[in-house]
Amino acid sequence: MAKASVSKLVPKVPVPGVPGASRRAAYSASTKRALVDVAEQLFAEKGYAATSLDAIVSGARVTKGALYHHFSGKQALFESVFERVEQEAAKRIQKSLRGQKDPWRKATEGLRAFLDVVQEPPYRRIVIQDGPAVLGYERYREQEERSTFANIVEIVRATLDAGSWDLDEDMLQTFARIFFGAMSSAGESVATAADPEAAARRVEGAIGFLLAGVQSLVEQGVAMPSTLDEDDEDGEAADPE
Template structure:
């Protein structure tokens, strides 16, 4: 059982992240000060430094919370779908709903890459939304006659994840996020439908060796 002091410490940390998330969402990283965060949480700056090394560290905590909330929403939306294609569509729709949230737009899309740096940002993504995309892609492609190895499955995942990340970014910065999300859903849905049709028509699976031979004959 956690002690009263530990519970108080946990409560203080949650309050700091609550306030930080709200301020980063409303004002962005650059315009949010540590003074504003501690004032909003009604704690001392010393209490903040007990939990976080500085502004970037508390931003990362807010980032992780927003990403985790988005990932949970996508996972919840895909639960119960036995048909992998319906699961993919539900996951895409949930992702596009997540990127329209003000916190996701500001903290993850707008500020995340510059504050965390490219490598750290990608690490965070791969631990959260990437894992969901990988699960969906593997569900779709392993429920077929194709016998793809892990390297090719990973390639498909990275292609779809890259497309969704870029499309999600365009939705997040759009003046009309709802309309942008509908365009993305229609476009990626069209690609998924094309892939489904290829599989149903018995198309051969992608083969790097065949591609190499065709390239060498050009």
């Protein structure tokens, strides 16, 4: 019964010289996709702790053996769900950046896309609420950086390149990590707020104010602090006189 249900999704395209190989591969992929689809829905609605493997395999109409063929257990399945939710969020943010020539407009649109994402119930439950506890802090940060950090780097690079600062890659990455940490914290504050929309407006206002400050520094041609006194080769403090 389980196989008949999932096999309806499987295209019957044979591989020359390997009878049945394509069908088996497609069936396996469909089974895995069904498990992740159902797990994502249940994790979003009930949370990780309240979701059982029995409920997942029942919803996907497969056996537990099929689940264990693809995943070592519930945590591994959650990680696949987490990765997909984060990747989809990153794609949405990336789409908001595409075609934006003005660096400040790019930063603003990226921020708004991010704030829209963190207000959505599935993202809030799976990524913000359950993610750190289920994956552990280090693994959670690793997954988060893998999916969204590149967008932060693109935004930071665009805004800093608007100035006359000659920054090396290490300094740019330093700025990106600071901004990434601020965005992660802001996202958590929005996702866990009693009124996410109001919290998102506050975050947009606060970060918009900071961006306006950076834009003002660019327009004034203010030097980057790390470049001040760079002619003092002995490393001594510059003479105030």
